[in-house]
Amino acid sequence: MKTAIITGASSGIGLELSKSLIESGFKVxxxxxxxxxxxxxxxxxxxxxxxxxxxxxxxxxxxxxxxxEDVYVLVNNAGVGYFGPHEELNSRKIHxxxxxxxxxxxxxxxxxLRDLKKNEGYIINISSxxxxxxxxxxxxxxATKAGLSHFAESLFxxxxxxxxxxxxxxxxxxxxxxxxxxxxxxxxxxDTYIYPAEIADAVKxxxxxxxxxxxxxxxxxxxxxxxxxx
Numbered sequence: 061m062k063t064a065i066i067t068g069a070s071s072g073i074g075l076e077l078s079k080s081l082i083e084s085g086f087k088v089x090x091x092x093x094x095x096x097x098x099x100x101x102x103x104x105x106x107x108x109x110x111x112x113x114x115x116x117x118x119x120x121x122x123x124x125x126x127x128x129e130d131v132y133v134l135v136n137n138a139g140v141g142y143f144g145p146h147e148e149l150n151s152r153k154i155h156x157x158x159x160x161x162x163x164x165x166x167x168x169x170x171x172x173l174r175d176l177k178k179n180e181g182y183i184i185n186i187s188s189x190x191x192x193x194x195x196x197x198x199x200x201x202x203a204t205k206a207g208l209s210h211f212a213e214s215l216f217x218x219x220x221x222x223x224x225x226x227x228x229x230x231x232x233x234x235x236x237x238x239x240x241x242x243x244x245x246x247x248x249x250x251d252t253y254i255y256p257a258e259i260a261d262a263v264k265x266x267x268x269x270x271x272x273x274x275x276x277x278x279x280x281x282x283x284x285x286x287x288x289x290x
Contacts, residue, residue, distance in 0.1 A: 061085065061086070061087050061104070061137070062085070062086050062087070062088045062132040062133070062179075062227045063086065063087045063088075063089065063090070063125070063129040063130060063132060063133075064076055064081045064087070064088050064093065064131070064132065064134070064135065064145060065088075065089045065091070065125065065131060065133070065134050065135065065168070065172070066088055066089070066090050066091065066114060066135040066137055067091045067092075067135070067137050067138035067164065067165075067168070068082070068089055068091070068092060068137040068138030068139060068186075069090025069092050069098070069107070069137070069170050070090070070092030070093065070094060070097060070098045070107075070147060071092075071097040071098060071202060071236070071237065072095075072234075072236035072237060072238065073093070073186060073231075073234065073236060073256040073259050073260070074135075074137045074138070075090075075097075075098055075198050075256070076255075076256040076257045076260040077135055077137060077256075077259070077260045077263055078090050078100055078105055078242045080132065080261070080263065081256075081263075081267075082100075082102055082223050084097035084103060084264060084267065086104070086118060086119065086133065087106070087129070088104060088105050088106065088127075088237055089106045089108055089125055090105060090106065090107050090108060091108045091110050091112065091138065092107065092108070092109065092110070092138075092233075093109065093110075093111065093176065094109060095107045095109070095195075096125045097134065098190050101284075104208060107172075107199035107224065108109065108121060108124055109227075112138055112158070112160060112164045113159050113160065113164075115164075115167060116135075117165070117169070118167070119167070119171055120169065122171045122172065123171075126171075126172070126175055126196055128176070130179055131172055131175045131176065131181065131217065132170050132176070132179045132181040133181055133182045133184065134169065134176065134181070134182070134183050134184070135184045135185075135186065135263070136164070136165035136169070136183070136184070136185045136186065136193075136208070137186040138170060138207075138221055139160060139161050139166065139186065139188075139238070140156055140157055140160045140161065141157065141159060141201040141239075141241065141242070142156075142200070142241055142242075143196065143197050143198045143199065143242045143243070143244075143274070144197055144202065144243070145164065145197060145244075146199055146200060148290035149200060152198055153200075157200055157201055157204050158200040161201070161204035161205060161207075162204045162207045162211075165185060165208055165211070168218075168257050169183055169215065173219070174226050174287055176180050177222040177223070177224055178217075180222070180223030180224060181224060181225070182225045182226075182227060182228045182266070182267065183222075183224065183225070183227070183265055184227045184228075184229065184266065185208055185210070185211075185212045185226075185227070185228045185229070186210070186229050186231065186259070187205045187208050187212075187228050187229045187230050187239055187283065188201075188202070188230060188231065189206055189227065189231065189232040189279060189280075190206075191205035191206040191209040191230060192206075192209070192279070205239070208228070209228050209230070209238060212227070212228040213226075213228070213276070216239060216274075216276055219242055222276075225266075225274045225276075226274075226276065227266050227274065227275060227276055227277075227278070228276065228277055228278075229259060229263065229278050229280065230277070230278065230279040230280070231254060231259050231279075231280045232251060232253075232254060232279075232280060232281040232282060232285075233246045233247075233252070233253050233254070233287065234246070234254050234255070234259065235238070235253045235254070235255055236251070236256055242290075243271075243289060243290050244287045244288060244290060245287065245288050245290060246287065246288065247284070247286030247287055247288055248286075248288055249286070250285070251282055251283040251284045252282050252283075252284050252285070252286040252287075253282050254280050254281070254282055258280060259280060262280060263279060267277070
């Protein structure tokens, strides 16, 4: 059985990704701080309680997984966002965004790259539509996601000759609890946001392309651009 590693798997997009990959026949190691909101009970889902910012512990966990599993898919999904005028962000929030959104994916990719080369596997990064545009009141968050997207684009050129597929998904506003720290959330109507399961469907599409074809960049947007103020 092929193995996938998914960060941020305890809820939202990561939970839906876990369900989708299990349905596709993968064993999933899902990383999260806690799994209180995760009702996924499946023998092929292995919850890994982990603080991703503890790099030494994270790398030890990855080494343990690699020692007993063939990893075919890495999904860098975990993310954190703080929004507002940049001068109002504190250094802790900026550090957390850079660490979770950018540094951790770089480290995980480095740790797993030899295995993914051997298995001609996939690196799938869940970035953000803000990586591609000006993001007023979210410039630090957008910068971390732009860095992730650029990393993925460059990495593909580096590893494509080894059969590794590097894919970036750019979702627009999604109906999750991601905006719990913001003064806004998705709009009220269904055409103003996307569902986590629709992002999982995009990943499933990526994984089912014929060998030799890679969808390196997918952007998902709702029909209308609306937000609700809290």
